Amino acid sequence: MHPGRQLAVLGLLFAILYVLVFWGPGTKGLGYEERLHPKLGLDLIGGTQATYRASLLTNGQVPSQQSMEESRKIIDQRVNALGVAEAEVVIEGNQNIVVSVAGKANDQLKNVGQAAQMRFRMVLGANGDTADSVMNPQAAAPSTDPSGSPAPSAATSKAPAANASAAPSASTGGQGGGELAPSASPSPSAPAASASAAPAPAPSASAAAPAPVTADVKEQRAAIEKKVGKAAWAAAEKLTAPVDTTDAAAAAVYKPFNALNSVEVNALTPEMQFYVPTISCTQLDGRPSGAIDDEKSKVVSCQTGAKLLMDVAKVLGTDIDTASPQLDQQSQWVVSLDFTSSGQAKWTALTREAFQPAADSPCLTAAAALSSGATHCLVAVVLDKEVISAPEIQGVLSGQSQISGSFDATSAKELADQIKYGALPVTFTPLSSETVSATLGIAQLEAGLLAAAIGLGLVAIYSFFYYRLLGSVIFLSLLLSGLLTFGALVVLGRTTGFTLTLAGIAGFIVSLGVAADSFVIYFERLKDEIHEGRSARSAVPRAWARARRTIISANTITIMCAVVLYIVSIGAVKGFAFALGLSTVLDLVVVFLFRHPIMTMFANTKAFMSPRVSGLGRALKRQPTEKEA
Amino acid sequence: MANGLADRLYRGEANLNIVGRRNRWFAIAAVLVLIAIGSFIFRQFHLGIEFSGGTKFSLPASVGSTDNARSAVAKAIDEAGVAGDDNIGAAQKVGDGNDASYTVRTGTLSQAQSTAVKDALVKDLNVSPDDISDDRVSAAWGGQVTQQALLGLGIFLVVVMGYLVIRFEWRMAVAAVSSLLLDLVLTAGVYSLIGFEVTPSTVIGFLTILGFSLYDVVVVFDKVQENTKGITAGSSRTYAEATNLAVNQTLMRSINTGLVALLPVGGLLFIGAGLLGAGTLKDLGLVLFVGMGLGVLSSIMFAAPLLSALKDQEPRIKSHNARVLSRRSSRSGDVARGDRTRTATEQDGDDVPAFAGSTPSTTPRPGVRPAAKRSTNRGGSAGNRPSGGQKRR
Secondary structure (H helix, E strand, O other), rough: OHHHHHHHHHHHHHHHHHHHHHHHOOOOOOOOHHHHHHEEOHHHHHHHEEEEEOOOOOOOOOHHHHHHHHHHHHHHHHHHHOOOOOEEEEEOOOOOOEEEOOOHHOOOOOOOOOOOEEEEEEEEEEOOOOOOOOOOOOHHHHHHHHHOOOOOOOOOOOOOOOOOOOEEEEEEHOOOOOOOOOOOOOOOOHHHHHHHOOOOOOHHHHHHHHOOOOHHHHHHHHHHHHHHHHHHHHHHHHOOOOOOOHHHHHHHHHHHHHOOHHHHHHHOOOOHHHHHOOOOOOHHHHHOOOOOOOOOOOOEEEEOHHHHHHOOEEHHHHEEEEEEEEEEOOOOOEEEEEEEEEHHHHHHHHHHHOOOOOOOHHHHHHHHOOOOOOOOOOOEEEEOEEEEEOEEEEOOOOOOOEEEEEEEEHHHHHHHHHHHHOOOOOOOEEEEEEEEEOOOHHHHHHHHOOOOHHHHHHHHHHHHHEEEEEHEEEEEEEEHOOOOOOOHHHHHHHOOOOOHHHHHHHHHHHHHHHHHHHHHHHHHHHHHHOOOOOOHHHHHHHHHHHHHHHHHHHHHHHHHHHHHHHHOOOOOOHHHHHHHHHHHHHHHHHHHHHHHHHHHHHHHEEEHHHHOOOOHHHHHHHHHHHHHO | OOHHHHHHHHOOOOOOOOOEEEEEEEEHHHHHHHHHHHHHHOOOOEEEEEHHHHEEEEEEEEHHOOOHHHHOOOOHHHHHHHOOHHHOOOOEEEHHHHHOEEEEEEEEOOHHHHHHHHHHHHHHHHHHHHOOOEEEEEEOOHHHHHHHHHHHHHHHHHHHHHHHHHHHHHHHHHHHHHHHHHHHHHHHHHHHHHHEEEOOHHHHHHHHHHHHHHHHHHHHHHHHHHHOOOOOOOOOOOHHHHHHHHHHHHHHHHHHHHHHHHHHHHHHHHHHHOOOOOHHHHHHHHHHHHHHHHHHHHHHHHHHHHHHHHOOOOOHHHHHHHHHHHHHHHHOOOOOOHHHHHHHHHHHHOOOOOOOOOOOOOOOOOOOOOOHHHHHOOHHHHHHHHOOOHHHH
């Protein structure tokens, strides 16, 4: 390639990089000077410190050191996955986890303490939140109007025919509390409901009774029984189907349940939580975190104003091998899941069960209630206490699957990361978020940069002394490497959150040395060739061919080191690997697109061979002597 | 003609006998490794708070500045008479305005110790005990980070071995990786011996050496490979001699590289240790300086000699060496007798006549440069003296 063309490519790269620096993503609202700031690390400029407190275990004990350490590890991974390299996560005392990251990062730290227990549960029943209508019968009148019923977002992503039902309609649900779904379940006339009443809930009722209940829960239930009164309790215990709330008198008996607090609601059996018409979504949503984590029991949760009764969790977050955010065909953000091999079997079984349910399965009724015309059952994707989505299963899924919901790029990535790095064994509540000052401070940064400047100055002096005018090529290429690295750091700091710590700066100083070295290799080669009596014009390409081989193999090894460490390692080491790879690639860019063409152009000038101008002089000087000899 | 060492270095004709003295380098390396390992065992490492966890004291805003907070804690620790004060980490200001507090981390203190320190702080700062809190903090750099880094290192070594085997050959791969391990062990040894604190920064610095060290070895080996290509076809040089030649030819490069890379790091060390006293910068400068210096040295004095030692075991090279030596002894009785006294540093110098002018050093243009010959004769015949010849004869 013509040397000019290579220089042009370099110029183009340079221009693109600096256009990104000044006008790239994330520059809005920044002054021109601020746009030149790379993202500095916690040690240099301080940052934000967020504290999370672990909830006590059910027996009132603080979580074990082991599970705290496990949580610390997972939170560490999540924080670093945000791209916020070099975060610090420590356990403080025996109950707190303190996360510190560079810069202002309150938003990013909002959810890193989330437990992220993922459960896949088949939806067995769906019912509107009837609490308000029962408590205030007048207001309930409009709720019987089917058009006012919310259709919870049963966004189906599994099949390309992801038409789904209109999720936003939930907000139009009206003040009636939104009785769910027109005909089906609540109305006793619906054949499906009556049919299901007998066989289907029967097992569930029987399952509820012998379900292992701790003494603690028994006590709580006894207390609740006292509170709501024997009549209401007995009636609630007998429920096997939603109460027809149009019959105000029948529903009135459950009124005392509306006064229970969320912890008390949590102590009730899932069936009671679901069927008792006076238990509201507000009460359910207020249950302590981890309330519906138990994979072996049925649970009740709310989604957009509808109460869902969900089966035992047949697929768990731990069955997922890896998860990643993706854009589907409709340009909606989804989270794509890859199951482990055993998880895949469970997932296939669950989707088969939902796709081809027994004709009398209650889940069909529930599906029809949630999205009219559904012919298959729904599987709810539950994260902690929240139902992310409850799509209708459109086929037996034996491969990769996707979760859809109302994600954007950030929340899809967040969920994927949470799934990927696993659930926290302990639930945490955020306590505080404060700024922290730097551990080292700007003084160390300035001293480091001063040191680098002195060092590079010495290198420049040395190379001018040794290589004469060619020293300027070293000097220029170092300058160029420096500028490219700096630009890349600024851009990467903004886009991927790449953070520069003092150790990182030292690493880049070293990499400048390595960059200068590839010139040394080239130059020494050139000297050898000229030594052998070649003209500059023919020596340059020959030396280049040989030096290139050496430079490429040496840099290949460095890049391999960077890639392996980046893939395998975590935390600060990952950040290091990234920096190493970056500086090596930039070194190659400078070697190929700057040094080589510049040298080629130099070789065509007379000055190149002049001893006074070029460091090659001394190698050349000897030739006349030899001829004399 | 000026044939000073600098000039000969410049032309790659220093002819220092490096490979020939390989046993000496191996012995030195072995002693150093033993010292380093001894130090690992008996002195261990001085691990920073980031690795071992510690105790965190929170002081009220009235302390004024992070420096004050740090010295207050140092003083209190002194008064309470616990632990060494070198284990006090950085102070940080948490929060702003009236809610601000200063936190200082120290090494691990027992409950009694931290209570004693807290009491001393309360007295010194004249604040209420409620304003000062002490908490135990865990390691920020969990065992998992180290574990994954080591796993990465292991995988990298395997991959790089594979690459070097394909790109060069297995003996070179072994020599290169051994030299890398030597660098790492010795650098860690310096850390352990001097007792510098190991922080995440120094670990990062340590990993930086990894890339640099291999880079340097590959450059040297590339030249060795070039010089020894088709070596068995001729009979002018043994493998060790050819390797030594390559080392000499890349010597100037290695020195240049060392200077170019070490000058900035030296600046870092100088500023860090000289102007700022203790701190990350010094730790980092030190680990880089030691490691990179060792990297340059070991690529010359360890990797190349080790390679020649390995290659001399290869049957093909073995017979080649024997052929070279027998041919040389049969026809060079008159050459460079005088050199023997100077070069006979090892026993094999006695019966192998020093190899001299028959090979005109580096370049394929034979015999044109008296200067080269002369210098070969003068300073460096030892450099081309076949090593280990005695064993073979």
